[in-house]
Amino acid sequence: MNRRMRPGTTWQSGIGPLAPLAGGLLVLLAALPAGAEAPQNDPGSRPAAVAFQYHFDQQHPGYRLLLEKPYVNQTVTPEIFDQLWTVWEKPLREKARQATPAQRREMTLRRYGLPPRPDGGPVPLSHVRNSRGGWAINCFFCHSGRVLGTVVPGAPNTLLDMQTLREDIRLVKSRQGRLSRYDLAEALFPMNTTRGTTNAVMFAVALGALRDLQLNRRREFKMPRFVHHDMDPPPWWNVKKKKRLYCDGFVARDHRPLMAFVMVPQNSGEKIRSWEDDFRQIYQWILSLEPPKYPFPVDHRLAERGRRVFNRHCARCHGTYGPGGKYPNRVVPIEELGTDPVRLQALSDYRRQYARSWFAHGGKLEVIEEPKGYVAPPLDGIWASAPYFHNGSVPTLWHVLHPDKRPVLWRRSSEDGYDTERVGLVIQQRDRLPEGLSRWQRRQWFDTRRFGKSAAGHRYPEKLTEDQRRAVLEYLKTL
Numbered sequence: 340m341n342r343r344m345r346p347g348t349t350w351q352s353g354i355g356p357l358a359p360l361a362g363g364l365l366v367l368l369a370a371l372p373a374g375a376e377a378p379q380n381d382p383g384s385r386p387a388a389v390a391f392q393y394h395f396d397q398q399h400p401g402y403r404l405l406l407e408k409p410y411v412n413q414t415v416t417p418e419i420f421d422q423l424w425t426v427w428e429k430p431l432r433e434k435a436r437q438a439t440p441a442q443r444r445e446m447t448l449r450r451y452g453l454p455p456r457p458d459g460g461p462v463p464l465s466h467v468r469n470s471r472g473g474w475a476i477n478c479f480f481c482h483s484g485r486v487l488g489t490v491v492p493g494a495p496n497t498l499l500d501m502q503t504l505r506e507d508i509r510l511v512k513s514r515q516g517r518l519s520r521y522d523l524a525e526a527l528f529p530m531n532t533t534r535g536t537t538n539a540v541m542f543a544v545a546l547g548a549l550r551d552l553q554l555n556r557r558r559e560f561k562m563p564r565f566v567h568h569d570m571d572p573p574p575w576w577n578v579k580k581k582k583r584l585y586c587d588g589f590v591a592r593d594h595r596p597l598m599a600f601v602m603v604p605q606n607s608g609e610k611i612r613s614w615e616d617d618f619r620q621i622y623q624w625i626l627s628l629e630p631p632k633y634p635f636p637v638d639h640r641l642a643e644r645g646r647r648v649f650n651r652h653c654a655r656c657h658g659t660y661g662p663g664g665k666y667p668n669r670v671v672p673i674e675e676l677g678t679d680p681v682r683l684q685a686l687s688d689y690r691r692q693y694a695r696s697w698f699a700h701g702g703k704l705e706v707i708e709e710p711k712g713y714v715a716p717p718l719d720g721i722w723a724s725a726p727y728f729h730n731g732s733v734p735t736l737w738h739v740l741h742p743d744k745r746p747v748l749w750r751r752s753s754e755d756g757y758d759t760e761r762v763g764l765v766i767q768q769r770d771r772l773p774e775g776l777s778r779w780q781r782r783q784w785f786d787t788r789r790f791g792k793s794a795a796g797h798r799y800p801e802k803l804t805e806d807q808r809r810a811v812l813e814y815l816k817t818l
Contacts, residue, residue, distance in 0.1 A: 401624025413473030426510040452498030488755040493575035497535035536569035546602035554608035566685035568791030571731025576628040586729040588714040594622035630720025645814030656715035677796030725763035732794035735763025
């Protein structure tokens with residue numbers, strides 16, 4: 340089989356759990372004192388006739404709530420959305436000018452990494468129409484990823500570029516003379532520095548600073564500590580296996596933590612608390628999600644060898660799979676793991692407040708205020724959740740298994756392509772960024788030398804021979 344394949348598939352609908360609803364952050368912030376060519380497909384990739392669909396319960400009340408009910412104020416109007424192309428870089432802008440409206444809309448969705456609606460409607464799956472006709476961000480924004488071109492609920496949105504979207508919205512509004520003080524304040528808060536990641540943790544820190552322990556709006560505001568850094572959303576089909584949430588496992592699994600991003604200033608504490616039954620339904624829908632199955636051929640004899648190697652060397656942290664499989668929910672100390680520590684060190688104040696808050700049932704839900712490391716995640720559907728590590732710094736499972744060969748600077752060279760040999764993203768590597776890139780184009784590149792973006796650590800595979808690593812890689816396709 341050719342190493343890199345781009346299946347010709349039909350996109351299916353899909354969403355994920357509650358994503359950062361950053362529009363309301365503008366009120367908090369307001370209160371505080373053309374370039375090179377776009378990425379091309381890798382020359383080695385070619386279309387492959389692989390049917391891939393993802394099935395989930397589209398009638399579940401939790402799904403319908405996320406699809407239809409706005410929980411925050413509007414962040415964009417359809418009129419502004421339709422004008423975004425007018426502020427793009429010249430080559431892309433000219434291409435959009437000559438395109439049909441349908442083609443231009445698809446270009447717009449692709450530029451910002453927004454998932455389309457299953458019915459092809461004008462509102463992206465990442466937004467909900469409110470009573471005034473505006474669009475409000477919903478949780479589909481970060482947790483509805485494209486896998487082989489198919490929108491998969493619970494997969495991380497590794498194409499999302501929130502920063503570019505907000506920058507382009509401000510440019511359009513500026514030309515129309517419609518910039519508000521919230522738009523200006525928003526420019527001070529980084530949404531992401533690399534496509535496919537978000538500064539989501541700090542959104543929650545900012546929103547939480549406006550609330551008391553019962554989620555009522557504070558009369559006095561204290562500036563929280565911000566440690567801006569990007570995160571890669573985890574696959575949510577594994578939530579059912581977890582006893583604790585987030586990469587550091589600081590809070591026990593529950594429906595209330597999913598509500599952190601509805602703390603926008605426009606929502607009263609009473610209103611947020613009144614939505615608890617909604618989020619119980621959303622939580623149950625999340626628990627119903629199943630991992631997608633690997634659609635390409637597998638060498639099952641090699642995979643069985645890999646299973647035995649995995650169970651000897653990897654299962655202590657990541658668990659076992661198949662009938663009788665067990666997941667240990669193990670937190671690996673950062674000194675042992677060696678991956679980027681920024682996320683672990685960024686939330687001390689937030690965790691302390693969280694432990695006493697309504698989200699933790701007033702101290703009844705266990706919160707670890709100073710976790711010592713990161714949770715070794717379940718690996719079900721691991722093939723479909725590239726890139727890897729909590730910050731999205733490693734593009735393929737082959738690179739996870741070969742620590743010294745992880746790329747320093749890389750980008751996708753095919754959005755819907757798939758590297759079946761290395762199991763993950765089809766990428767291009769460079770030693771340094773090309774000259775003359777626009778800000779949008781620079782955000783296509785993941786630079787592991789930047790703050791919070793290290794690809795170091797998890798060097799356990801060095802104990803394996805090359806044949807053992809190859810067998811484990813084949814086994815991981817089957818999970």
